[in-house]
Amino acid sequence: MSAEFDFSTKLGAAWFPTPLFTASGCASSGRELAQFFPLKSIGAVVTKSIMLKPRLGRPTPRMSETPSGMLNSIGLQGPGIDAFIANDIPWLVENNARVIVSIAGETVEEYATLARRLRSVPGISALEVNISCPNVENRGLVFACDLDSSRAVIDGVRRIIGGDLPIIAKLSPDVTDIVSIAKGVVDAGADGVALINTLLGMVINIDTMRPHLGGKTGGLSGPAIRPVAVRAIYQVHEAIPKLPILGMGGVRSGRDALEMILAGASGVSVGTASFGNPHAIIDVQTELERLLLERGFDSLRSAVGFAHRDSQSAPGEDAS
Numbered sequence: 001m002s003a004e005f006d007f008s009t010k011l012g013a014a015w016f017p018t019p020l021f022t023a024s025g026c027a028s029s030g031r032e033l034a035q036f037f038p039l040k041s042i043g044a045v046v047t048k049s050i051m052l053k054p055r056l057g058r059p060t061p062r063m064s065e066t067p068s069g070m071l072n073s074i075g076l077q078g079p080g081i082d083a084f085i086a087n088d089i090p091w092l093v094e095n096n097a098r099v100i101v102s103i104a105g106e107t108v109e110e111y112a113t114l115a116r117r118l119r120s121v122p123g124i125s126a127l128e129v130n131i132s133c134p135n136v137e138n139r140g141l142v143f144a145c146d147l148d149s150s151r152a153v154i155d156g157v158r159r160i161i162g163g164d165l166p167i168i169a170k171l172s173p174d175v176t177d178i179v180s181i182a183k184g185v186v187d188a189g190a191d192g193v194a195l196i197n198t199l200l201g202m203v204i205n206i207d208t209m210r211p212h213l214g215g216k217t218g219g220l221s222g223p224a225i226r227p228v229a230v231r232a233i234y235q236v237h238e239a240i241p242k243l244p245i246l247g248m249g250g251v252r253s254g255r256d257a258l259e260m261i262l263a264g265a266s267g268v269s270v271g272t273a274s275f276g277n278p279h280a281i282i283d284v285q286t287e288l289e290r291l292l293l294e295r296g297f298d299s300l301r302s303a304v305g306f307a308h309r310d311s312q313s314a315p316g317e318d319a320s
Helices: 081-094 108-118 147-161 178-187 223-239 254-263 280-294
Strands: 009-011 014-016 020-022 063-066 069-072 099-103 124-130 167-170 192-195 199-202 217-221 245-247 267-270
Touching (some): 014 124, 020 280, 063 217, 069 223, 081 099, 081 108, 099 108, 108 124, 147 167, 147 178, 178 223, 192 223, 217 223, 223 245, 254 280, 267 280
Parallel strands (some): 020 267, 099 124, 124 167, 167 192, 192 245, 245 267
Antiparallel strands (some): 009 014, 063 069, 069 217
16 A cells, blocks of 8 residues: 555544445354455454344345346344354454444334444444334334434434444435435434445246245345446435445445445445455455556545546545
């Protein structure tokens, strides 16, 4: 890394030395990737979304390859918050990883309870609030697809957390107006947003002539969804220019990451690509830095949202 080049980024009040993060759900709590590179060499590990109680998840089959992507229907399988606090966070801290904990719940109160349990746990840089979960109190409607439900979750978490940790709301692309949802969660207390979660999809097995996945529907990830992610990032940055955005969705290369940065992302998560190449996030990080330097940027920050600026702007100029 060039001594003059500032590759660091911030999500709310949290500082990270690089803008590359794992994507929640694609590397559990980092143990699988730690054998391939030091976890401290990336921005942070975003953990698999943790719920209040242990969860077995959905029936098998849980995954299916698709053209330019994959469907997964894991169902938020996990050990529950008690085991997570006892085992996963201490391990991450011991391995010098910066940690963003992703939380998920079925009710507004569950999110608040998770926030309460994590509030005083050392070693956490931020909370990712995964609101792409069915709300059992509202006929199973996904929180992130309803403005009032999205606001209620973030408001509940913010009341518990106070100013102790940045809150990043993870939003679903399965809405007609993602900007209105983003504005809603910011008004409720979110410090940033993660764009985007997977898109809802389905595969039919033509031999059985039934849905292939045990849970019938699943989340589509991989390169096929990257243009949707770039569009969402661009729209939200245009509407709320100062809002930190953690971009994700089909990132496989530094070029993919740079596209999201130029659209308005302050950081980029790598997920599905790690299944085929466990070193993917490091490769993306290395290429992204080179591409930024080649284009004359003196910092990551000066490239964020550059696609929104007029054609006379120079790469080294800071938008602020």
